[in-house]
Amino acid sequence: MLAKRFKKLKKIAIAASTLFSLFSANLVSFAKVDTGNNYTFIPARSYYAKYISENASMDSDIVQYVWLKLFSEESNWRNGQSYYSSPYLTWGHKYYSDYVTNDGKIASSYRTNITYNSQFDSYLYQTITRNDDFIINWINSNPDVFKQYCKTVKSHPGFAKAIIDLTSGSNSDTNFLGDGQYAKNNLFLRGAASTATNRHQGNGSGAKWSVTAANATGYDIDILKVLGNNYRKLNKTQKDWVRTYFSWMIADYISNRSNSLAGESEELLNMIAVSAEAYDSSNPQLFFDYCINNTNANIGEFIANSTESHGLKSALYTGVDDISSNTDMSVIWDLSDGDCYYTNSSWIGYREPQGQSADNDYDWLCYKICFDSGAYWVNLKNLVATNPTTRTQMEDWIMRYNTKAASSSNEFANAVARAGQTISEVVSNATWSGCGKTCPENVYGGNGEILYTRDNAFDCGIHQTVQGWNIAKPLGVETISFTIPTHGLNVDSTISYRLYDTTNNRTVSIIGEVSKTRTITVPAKYVWSSTLAIEGITYYRDGNQGHVERSGSCPQTHHGTTTINFTYANVSACVANNHDFTWTYNFYDSDGKMITDDNKTSIPAYCLASGICKNCGHKAEYKDTQLKVNKNGNSTIYTAAFAHSSVPNLGTKSHTVFAPTQSSFATRFTPSVNSGYLSASSELTNFGRTHNITRVYEGDGNAVQLVTTASGTVALKSGAIGAGAKSITVNAVGHDIIYRLMNPITGELKGSRQELIAQSGASECTWNLSGYSDEELEGVYVVVEMYSRDENWGGHALGETVTCSSTVQFNYIEVNY
Structure with a gap:
């Protein structure tokens, strides 16, 4: 009987050598296999889909065998194989049966490929988690299929959860992961050709790697793909294991970008991008920019992780968790007003509030980034200044800070006052000798009268001198040009210059000797910096450059000047003194769907404030993920406080969710009521089946031997x-x-299987759902497998009517709320 067969499969154990030798068997029906101690039955190929859907949750070598045989034969359906048959195009074209899908429907596996089929993921999950040697047996027998599952893990959430649950153990006898990359106890690093006695280096029994495997290939990177794509679901043991691969993944991404392991996995890339290892890598700007451009890689985590690794955790005054919550830097820069009025006077950059109350914005963090001389903060400032988005945000905050600073320099005040203007300044003033001749030349008398004119032709070459100069670029200047006067008839003065950073003498821009001046655009990171200077040389030239006769002159002394023209950035009042925003607010659920005001059941995950400046049209967004929750009777109030903003008009916003108050009720599903939610296997009619046989014993000397069976499956x-x-x-x-x-x-809920044996008439099964979590009950469905058998064997009188009857019938499922 079916139930007895189930029980028997729970007890059998096939030796590993026997398990893999069975692959050559050409089973066309339930087959007897000698395991050395007794015989057990292996399902025929045509029943594989049904068998897996019914038995995947068992701790069974037979279940493993069926999976591995499927992987092998479906992947190698070709002429020459014992199981192959023409003209069938695929394995599932020839071998198929009814089975229960992972959403509770009865379907045929005809022409269905089970390998890589997400419909079977829940069953794969059960087998992996109930048979802790299955993964090793799988890799030993068909590593390519295993690798492909890992590579396409996003399409196989059940497989992913199975690997997560399997590797979640932290004790030595349950820990598959060991101590991480290169560790001797890292099971998946060992490879298929390992001869280790067990998976735990002597700390517990486990599946052995096959010593006959051809390649000593590690599978830790495949497991890394699975865990990395689900990083937030991992426990500490698993996260610690993944972290041992961070440096490798970061170097891989820097070198190979989209072709790297992290480049193929957004979640893996999000994970490494915010790490301290990314900050300390050979290209921290790459990861900083990625965080700024991707809201799923919080720049706040990048800052929090890197400060902590550099021993600066205490410098994050509002805490690591608070800083980590910032998805970008708009809240840090745009919503901080620059007054540095803190609640704590010991914080860096503190100013005594001038008749105002202290605020809770991120001025302190802005100040650290802009003005702290520590190596970490200087490097972080460079990252900020190199990214065009954060550079603009930082420059705007610096302007607000200097506008409000009591000690603000005249230089900054001048920059604001001169916004948009061009101010010229002479940087060089030179004199040099000339011919002192004129042609024609007048000869004067004692009274100043012209006595006569003489030709006085002369040769006049180029008269020149060189003068160097140096000047600091004023704060707020964004373009520079030069004016060089020329006095000669045939020659121009020229100039060469270099822009350099005075902190390290590094050349920012250099121009060789030119006669026509050009406009220099100051690199954006230096516009609001006082560390840029310009040094240059003016090559003054004057003269006629040739023979002068009849008319011409050359003065005794030449004069020349070099003028530098500084054009200041156009600073609007909004940028210097804060925008005047009008705000709108919207709450969103965990899937990013906006919750309308009349929706009182969806639970908010965050609130997004969208602002537009009344004066200049500048737009800003502020996402508050730290919602305050206040329960009041049957309602729950979610409030976004926008805690770190000192921007005017940005207030709190609340959304109320009401718990359902409905009274108890029940929903029933029967063959005639709500039957659209039910699904039945093909052998059932109206969700039931009866098999009858009737014969009359006629005294022919043969015993009447009658057997009837009926079976079927129904699913909600x-x-x-x-x-x-x-x-x-x-x-x-x-x-x-x-x-x-x-x-x-995850398949079959633990403890939910109920087997009722040798029943007569109708029977009932009831589950109390209070012991299951919401996650376990998400999308839950019901499977009912029915089987009946009757037999009538001899011992009858002459003329006696002999009847044998078997019936199965689904009556109803009732869900009580």
Whole structure:
């Protein structure tokens, strides 16, 4: 009987050598296999899909065997294989059966590929988590299929969760991961050709690697793909293991970008981008820019992780968690007013409030980035200044800070006053000798009268001198040009110059000797910096450059000047003194869907404030993920306080969610009521089946031997059971019945399988759902497997009518709320 066969499979154990030798068997029906101690039955290929959907949760070598045989044969469907048959195009074209899908529907596996099929993920999950040697057996027998599952893990959430749950153990006898990269106890690093006695280096029994495997290939990177794509779901043991690979992944990404391991996985890239290792890498700007451009890689985490690794955790006054919550730097820069009026006077840059109350913005962090001379902060400032988005944000804050600073320099005040203007300044003033001749030349008398004119032709070459100069660029200047006067008839003065950083003498821009001046655009990071200077040489030239006769002159002394023209950035009042925003607010759920005001059931995950300046149209967004929760009777109030903003008009916003107050009720699913949510296997009619045989004993000397069977499966589809269900009751008819609760991802709920053996008439099964979590009950569905068998063997009188009858019938499923 079906139930007995289930029990027997729980007890059998096939030796590893026997398990893999079975691959060559050409089974066309349930086959007897000698395991050395007794015989057990292996399902025929045509029943594989059904068998897996019914038995995946068992701790069983047979279940493993069926999976591994599927992986092998589906991946190698070709002529020459014992299981191959023409003209069938695929394995599933020839071998198929009904099975229960992972959303609670009865379907045929005809022409269905089970390998890589997400419909079977929940069953794969069960086998992996119930058989801790299955992963090793799988890699030993078919590593390519395993690698492909890992590579496409986003399409296989059930497989991903299985690997996560399997590797979650922290004790030595359950820990698959060991101590990480290069560690001897890292199971997945060992490779298929390892001869280790067990997976735990003597700390517990476990599956052995196959000593006959061809390649000593490690599979730790494959596991890394799975865990990395689900990093936030990992426990400490797993996260610590993944972290041992950070430096490798970062170097891989810097070198190979989109072709790297992290480049193929957004979640993995998000994870390494915010790490301290990324800050300390050979290209921290790459990861800083990635964080700024991707809200799923919080720049706040990048700052928090790197400060902590540099021993500066205490410098984050509002705490690591608070800083980590910043998805970008707009809150840090745009919503800080620059007054440095803190609640704590010991914080860096503190100013005594002048008749105003202290605020809770991020002025202190802005100040550290801009003015702290520590190596970490100087480097962080360079990262900020190199990114165009954060550079503008930082420059705006510096302007607000200097506008409000009591000790603000005249230089900054001048920059604001001269915004948009061009101010000229002479940087060089030179004199040099000339010919002192004129042609024609007048000869004067004692009274100043012209006595006569003489030709006085002369040769006049180029008269020149060189003069160097140096000047600091004023704060706020964004373009520079030069004016060089020329007095000669045939020659121009020229100039060469260099822009350099006075802190390290590094050349920022250099121009060779030119006669036509050009406009220099100051690099954006230096516009509001006082560390840029210009040094230059003016090559003054004058003269006629040739023979002068009839008319011409050359003075005794030449004069020349070099003028530098500084054009200041156009600083608006909004930038210097804060924008005047008008704000709108919207709450969003965890999937990023906006919650309308009339939606009182969806739970907010964050509130987004969108602002537009009334004066200049500048737009800003502020996401508050730190919602305050206040329960009041049947309602829960979620409030966004926008705690770190000192921007005017940005206030709090609340959304209220009401818990359902409905009274208890029940929903019933029967063959005639709500039957659209039910699914039945093909052998059932109206969710039941009866098999009858009747014969009359005629005294022919042969014993009457009658056997009837009836079986079928019914499932209640995923989605039919709503939130808040308290219990589920199932009623069905069958001699042997198996009832199961199934999760679409993790499969059979632990403890939910109920096997009713040797029943007569209708039987019921009831589950109390209070012991299951919301996650376990998400999308839960019900499977009912029914089986009946009757037999009538001899011992009858002449003329006696002999009847044998078997019936299965699904009656109803009732969900109580």
